[in-house]
Amino acid sequence: MFIARINVTLKESVLDPQGNTVKSTLHELGEKAVQDVRVGKYIEVKLDSPDLETAKKTVANLCEKLLVNHVIETYRSEIVTE
Amino acid sequence: MKAAVVTFPGSNCDNDIVRVLSEFYSAKVDKVWHKDQFSEKYDLVILPGGFSYGDYLRSGAMAPFSPVMKSVKEHTDRGGKLFGICNGFQILAEAGYLPGALIRNRNLKYVCRTIGLKKASNSNKISGSLADDKILRVPVAHGDGCYFASAEIRKQLKEEGRILFLYAGDNPNGSLDDIAGICSPDFRVAGMMPHPERAMNPITGEMDGKTVLDLLIAS
Numbered sequence: 610m611f612i613a614r615i616n617v618t619l620k621e622s623v624l625d626p627q628g629n630t631v632k633s634t635l636h637e638l639g640e641k642a643v644q645d646v647r648v649g650k651y652i653e654v655k656l657d658s659p660d661l662e663t664a665k666k667t668v669a670n671l672c673e674k675l676l677v678n679h680v681i682e683t684y685r686s687e688i689v690t691e
Numbered sequence: 692m693k694a695a696v697v698t699f700p701g702s703n704c705d706n707d708i709v710r711v712l713s714e715f716y717s718a719k720v721d722k723v724w725h726k727d728q729f730s731e732k733y734d735l736v737i738l739p740g741g742f743s744y745g746d747y748l749r750s751g752a753m754a755p756f757s758p759v760m761k762s763v764k765e766h767t768d769r770g771g772k773l774f775g776i777c778n779g780f781q782i783l784a785e786a787g788y789l790p791g792a793l794i795r796n797r798n799l800k801y802v803c804r805t806i807g808l809k810k811a812s813n814s815n816k817i818s819g820s821l822a823d824d825k826i827l828r829v830p831v832a833h834g835d836g837c838y839f840a841s842a843e844i845r846k847q848l849k850e851e852g853r854i855l856f857l858y859a860g861d862n863p864n865g866s867l868d869d870i871a872g873i874c875s876p877d878f879r880v881a882g883m884m885p886h887p888e889r890a891m892n893p894i895t896g897e898m899d900g901k902t903v904l905d906l907l908i909a910s
Contacts, residue, residue: 619794622841623794623839624794624797624865626795626796626797626798626799626865627795627799630799675748675752675753675756676748678749678752678785678792680784680790680791680792680839680840681792681794681839
């Protein structure tokens with residue numbers, strides 16, 4: 610059994626109002642070191658795949674089909690063995 | 692006119708559009724559950740407003756995979772008209788019928804108010820006949836209504852006269868280029884964030900939604 614940990618974020622070119630709001634609140638808290646904040650989403654998928662290669666292909670397919678909207682989002686994923 | 696209105700789990704403006712189509716256009720309207728498919732030949736299919744699948748993952752992300760969408764595809768392949776209102780517009784973008792995406796409103800607020808709409812160009816087959824200075828007052832109610840598309844796509848939409856409506860003055864969600872709705876190259880698939888069906892009530896006198904639907908239906 611594999612677990613895919615997928616992080617979906619808005620592309621750099623897409624305005625991230627949530628990230629900007631969090632950033633300004635952090636600034637109000639005095640955290641001047643904060644340069645930028647992007648808020649994304651984390652999706653965990655449990656997979657019954659015969660091997661890591663197949664699991665990777667499945668994850669790419671899931672992201673292509675549904676989990677990521679490629680017009681506005683990008684993602685990175687890691688796969689671990691349960 | 693025969694029309695179908697699709698109900699997804701979470702649709703909440705389906706009855707409103709059924710009412711105005713029956714009442715103002717004497718249309719024969721069927722409500723179609725998203726799990727079903729249809730074979731009847733409709734003139735018009737509408738994806739109504741609401742929160743299909745709870746807006747989970749992204750607004751409109753799940754609905755393109757409902758069984759009914761196969762019939763919707765057959766309908767448009769036949770040359771039938773397809774309109775998406777609010778969540779319906781989000782679904783049309785997610786399903787690839789219309790380019791771009793509807794993202795979180797720039798001020799992060801859910802907006803629910805009446806805004807002004809105007810035409811974008813004379814070359815839009817649907818809205819182009821409106822007078823240049825005509826401002827239609829139609830309500831919006833959404834959290835993810837900021838239209839986003841690359842500069843090239845927006846240029847293409849403009850050049851092809853595919854921008855259906857622009858927000859006039861008050862842009863409620865930060866949509867790029869003030870875009871409130873767009874349509875397909877053949878003008879048969881159209882999506883917009885405002886709710887024309889909510890401004891069609893002779894008792895209150897708010898009737899600009901009828902002008903919008905008249906244009907969409909006559910096109």
